[in-house]
Amino acid sequence: MGLNTHILKAIAKxxxxxxxxxxxKTIPMILDGQDVVGMARTGSGKTAAFVIPLIEKLKSHSAKVGARAxxxxxxxxxALQTLKVVKELGKGTDLRAILLVGGxxxxxxxxxxxxxxxxxxxxxxxxQHLKVEMGLELSSVSYVVFDEADRLFEMGFASQLMEIMxxxxSSRQTLLFSATLPKSLxxxxxxxxxxPKLVRLDAESKIAPGLESAFFTVQRAEKEGALLHVLQNVIKMPLGTPSPKDDTKDSKGKNRKRGAAGPPSxxxxxxxxxxxxxxxxHHVEYLxxxxxxxxxxxxxxYxxxxxxxxxLQVQDFRSGVTNIMVVTDVAARGLDIPILANVINYDFPSQPKTFVHRVGRTARAGKTGWSYSLVTVQDMxxxxxLQLFLSRKLILGRVAKEHGMFKDCIVVGGMVRDKLESCVEEVTQYLGEDEDLTALREVANRSEKQYMRTRNGAAAESVKRAKQVLQSENVNGVNALFDDEGDSNEEQQRIDMLARVSGFRPQETVFEIGKRGNTSDAATVMRKHRAKVESRQANAAAQRRDAERVAKEDDGTRDIPTTMDVDSEEELVLTGPTEDMDEASEGELELTFTRPDDPKKARKGGSAWQDSEHFMAYTPSTLNLAEDRGYGVHSGSNNHNNFVEAAQGATMDIQNDETKSFGEPSKQRAVGMRWDKKGRKFVSRANDEDGSKGARMIVSExxxxxxxxxxxxxxxxxxxxNKIERLPRVGELERKGANHFTAHGAGGKRFRHKKELAPKEADKFRDDYHVRKKRVDEAKEKRVGRFAEGAGKQELRGxxxxxxxxxxxxxxxxxxxRPSRRA
Known part of the structure; x- marks a missing residue:
């Protein structure tokens, strides 16, 4: 690639x-000066892909004032991790890199x-705060990188990015890198x-090939015990603080100058x-x-x-002082923790791409790893x-374990019941003994209710399918990860026993117990009533069976199988077309790309009004609704994130064509005020459009x-x-003798101290007592140092x-x- 020796040495180190x-793919294009949009899965080396050409192009520190990248x-x-990579790869150069983050x-x-x-x-x-506060000039910047670009827009940084851009x-080189790139233009x-040049790799495999995943169905009240069960019995996590390894010595005990290749000591x-x-x-503070x-x-x-x-917390985990790190989604992006073995989703993510970024912390750079997810009924x-987004087979319950099953399929099932119950009992015991943990759990439960109300909703098709899946008997079976046959048989026996107990119906009522052979009025009445009820129940059951049989014959529906493949016709309608159009058949193309004809019209024999050869639909042929919904910023929410949904609810008011809110319904503009809960007052809705929310705003450049x-x-x-008149302008030369500006000098100038200090008091036991005493007397006369205001106040009084x-x-x-106090 034509890199210089300093970068090659840093890479080799x-x-x-x-x-x-x-x-x-990207480094030659970046070195050529082209704008690049890079898309690859997590752990594929995107950070080094833009840092290496950055250092190669800048080469060394510029004497002219102005940032260049x-x-x-x-x-x-x-950002802190990116700074670390820049410093490691920039060794041997005098490039200066700084970190500007909140906090x-x-x-x-x-x-x-x-x-x-x-x-x-x-x-x-x-x-943006520093730019506005300091009045920074960015005309010298020639290299701009948006790392995790979709996350920048998703977190609401659009206005800040517009201001910075x-x-x-205009002659800058702009780069965008992310694991997922939404299709919204x-x-x-x-x-x-x-x-820009688009470099899109691993589009089909959205997660690392070395990642194995398992999904466990649990009850909401058993999630703490399920987490403990995964740590104890699946991961086999050791207790206590791990002993750190000393990487500065080799196998013979000799000190080593440099560590071996890999993570630094x-x-x-x-x-x-x-x-x-x-x-x-709040969940983090509780767990x-x-x-x-x-x-x-x-x-x-968090x-x-x-x-x-x-x-400090991240450093403890990176250095091996701790084995477990409990985090929110703040760590789901970009954190590269070497040799991360496992990821546990205690709370299942509401968006597929959030799951991709979470599990992307492990199995990086060709390594292997595991992800375990706890799935409740509400998370189904x-x-x-996620299954539609990853285009993988859904496996429910206990099935025969196959090679590569956990890498290529969504394996869902329950846990071994006796071990799970023992873990739940341990958690309950700890909570009963510790009042602080109980209080933290209550706070976490309240925050969970708020989280459930505010998280994005799932797709309507997935909600319908979830009801069918939950009605299946296989969903509660033991996950295929637990391959112990003894545990499986015990679990199956327990399920059968519970089914028999729940379906038990006594042959006698309370009026007939112990009175067989004895005829009484109450027993006679109950026998007659039971005969009527049993006949009605039999007739109702027969009618239900007939209705189900007729429905299956008409609609062709079938029960949910143990393994659900996403290649069925029903799910082709939901997911839309695939990326590879050459492999799809003509029937699948017609079913996927165009709306199916109305069955009522089809029965009447009417011909379609569209010409399949010349008709051009407003829906793009490459639109994959399931994938677009997963990549979208507001995936699953009520906000319209594609053209089809937005077009259905589009309205336009032509009467108010000269107002600012042209194109919005008049009913929405009729109410010009809204109630601000925080400020407890009515505020104008116009403030919501510019993001002011009623706060004082100024106009930027x-x-x-x-x-x-x-x-x-x-x-x-x-x-x-700091006695700085002004900062040097962009293009001016640095001041001589000043490597950098500091907070302790006037613009970084170095001054010699002219402060005069008074000598110490003379010691009577020293040989030069009289000489030192003479110096102290002279300092008192000249008022030097601490004697500037006189000889000082005597503390001892005679x-x-x-x-x-x-x-x-x-x-x-x-x-x-005034009289005395004693008087």
């Missing part, structure tokens, strides 16, 4: 010898920006790419390292102490955690959405409204405190000093004519 497919990341952890001191970041960095790695919110020069248009996780994903931060109570070394991370604490529609808090004056105060103070107090009392 990290242990990489062969570039990944995304790197082989900018990398925008959606989360602080991902850090603004004053420190003012100094970092004033140090003339070459590379800026930032989150959009904090960078407006200040960038609006999100790509906002990025401002010029003739101090960053080798445990081979049992597991990440547990929870829905909210972390619960696992610690059982003896597991546990870390935890969005509102202090930045310093987040770094989302599981079927691009004409957008931004919060007025971004111009707080803190930079001016920092500049005055008899004359005490008498003088008493006389002064008596004079004050006489003057004020």
């Amino acid at each position: 990290k242990g990489f010898t062969i570039p990944t497919p995304i790197q082989r 900018m990398i925008l990341s959606p989360t602080r952890e991902l 850090d001191s603004l004053e420190d970041q003012f100094g970092s920006m004033a140090s003339n960095p070459d590379i800026i790695i930032a989150t959009p919110g904090r960078f 407006h200040s960038l020069p 609006v999100e790509f248009a906002r990025a401002g790419l010029q003739d 101090g960053e080798t996780p445990s081979p049992y390292s597991t990440v547990v994903f929870a829905a909210t931060k 972390a102490p619960l696992l610690k109570a059982f003896g597991y070394a546990t870390s935890y991370v 969005g509102s955690l202090d930045q310093t604490a987040r770094k 529609p989302y599981l079927l959405d 691009s004409g957008q409204k931004i919060p007025a808090s971004l111009r707080s004056g803190r930079f001016d105060a920092w500049r005055k405190a 008899v004359d000093d005490v008498r003088k103070a008493r006389k002064l107090t008596a004079k004050r009392k006489e003057k004020n004519a």
Whole structure:
């Protein structure tokens, strides 16, 4: 690829010898100066794909003022990881890279920006704040990277990105990298790419080929016990804190200058390292102490955690101090934790692409890994959405284990009941003994209710299929992961026994017990009543069987089989066309790409009004509704995320064509105010359109409204405190003798201290006592140092000093004519 020696040495030191497919495709195009959109699954080396050409193009630090490259990341952890990769691959060069993320001191970041960095790695919110506060000029930026591009737009950074892109020069090179790229053209248009080249790899396999997955059906009240069961019996997680390995010595005990190829020393996780994903931060605050109570070394991370604490918790997990890290979806993007063995979805994700990013933390760079998901009854529609998104076979219950089953199929089933119940009893016992854990569980339950109300809804087709799947007997069978036949037979015997007990109907009523052979009025009445009821039940059962038989003959419906293949006709209608059009038959194309004819019209023998050869539909032929819904920002919600749904609800009001809200229904504009719960007042709906929400806004350079808090004056105060008249403008040369601007000097200038200090008091026991005492007396006369205001106040008082103070107090009392307190 024509890389320089410094980069090649840094790459070799990290242990990489062969570039990944995304790197082989994108690095030559980036070095050629083209705009690139890179799409590949997680763990495929996307970060190095844009960092290596970045360092190759910048080469060394520029003496001219102005940043030349900018990398925008959606989360602080991902930005911190990108900075680490830049520093590792940039060894041997004098390139300066800085990190600008929320939670850090603004004053420190003012100094970092004033140090003339070459590379800026930032989150959009904090960078926009610094840009507005400092009045930054970005005309020198020639290399812009949007890492995890879909996540940037999904997290609501669209306005910040538009503001930043407006200040960038048009001659820049723009790169977008992500594991998933939605098909919505609006999100790509906002990025401002010029003739981009799309590099899309592993489009068919959306998750790593080395990943094996298992899905366990559990009750909501048994989720804590199920988590404990997975850790104890499936992963076999050891208790206690793991002993860290000393990588600085070789097998002979000698000190080694450099570590072996692979993760650096101090960053080798445990081979049992597991990440547990929870829905909210309250779940994290509950699960972390619960696992610690059982003896597991546990870390935890969530969005509102202090930045310093987040770094420490992640570092403990990366270095192997802890085996388990409980996180929210803040860690589902971009975190590269070496040798991560397992991922557990304690709360099943509501979007398929969230699942892709969660399980993408393991089985990275050709390694293997496992993912375990706990699925409740409410989560079953989302599981079927995931099945359609991944286009995999659904296997329910106990089946014969096959090679590669957990890699290529969605294997769903229950757990071994006796082991699960013992774990649930242990959790219940701990909760009964610890009041703090009980309080945390109540908070987590309340947050879960709020989460269930606010999460995106599943597809309507998946909800219908979920009802059929839940009615199947196989859904409660033991998962194929548990291959112990003894456990399977015991579980099947337990299910059969429960079925017999639940279906038991006594032959006698309470009026007839113990009275067989004895005729009584009550027993006679009950026998006659039972005869009538049994005849009615038999007739009703016969009618139901006839109705089901007729329905099956007419509609061709069948029971849900043990294995459900997504290649059936019913699911072809739901998923839409596949990417490879050459392999599809003509019948499948007609069934998938066009709407089926109305069965009523078909019975009448009417011909279709469309000409299959010349008709051009407004629906794109390459539109895959299931995949588009999974990639979409508002997947599964009520928001319209494709043209078909948006066109169905489109309305236009021609009467108000000169108003700002042209094209919106008049009924929605009639109510111009809404109630703000937080402010407890009515606010204008116009504020919702620009995002102000009633807050004070100012107009930015691009004409957008931004919060007025971004111009707080803190930079001016920092500049005055450090005696900096102005920062160098873009294109000017750096000041000589100043490597960077600091917060301790005027623009980074170095001054010699002229402060004079007074000598210490003379020691009587030293030989040079008289010499030192003379120096102290001279300092007192010249008022140097601590003697600048005089000789100082004597703390010890003699008899004359005490008498003088008493006389002064008596004079004050006489003057004020106040009686003594004792009197």
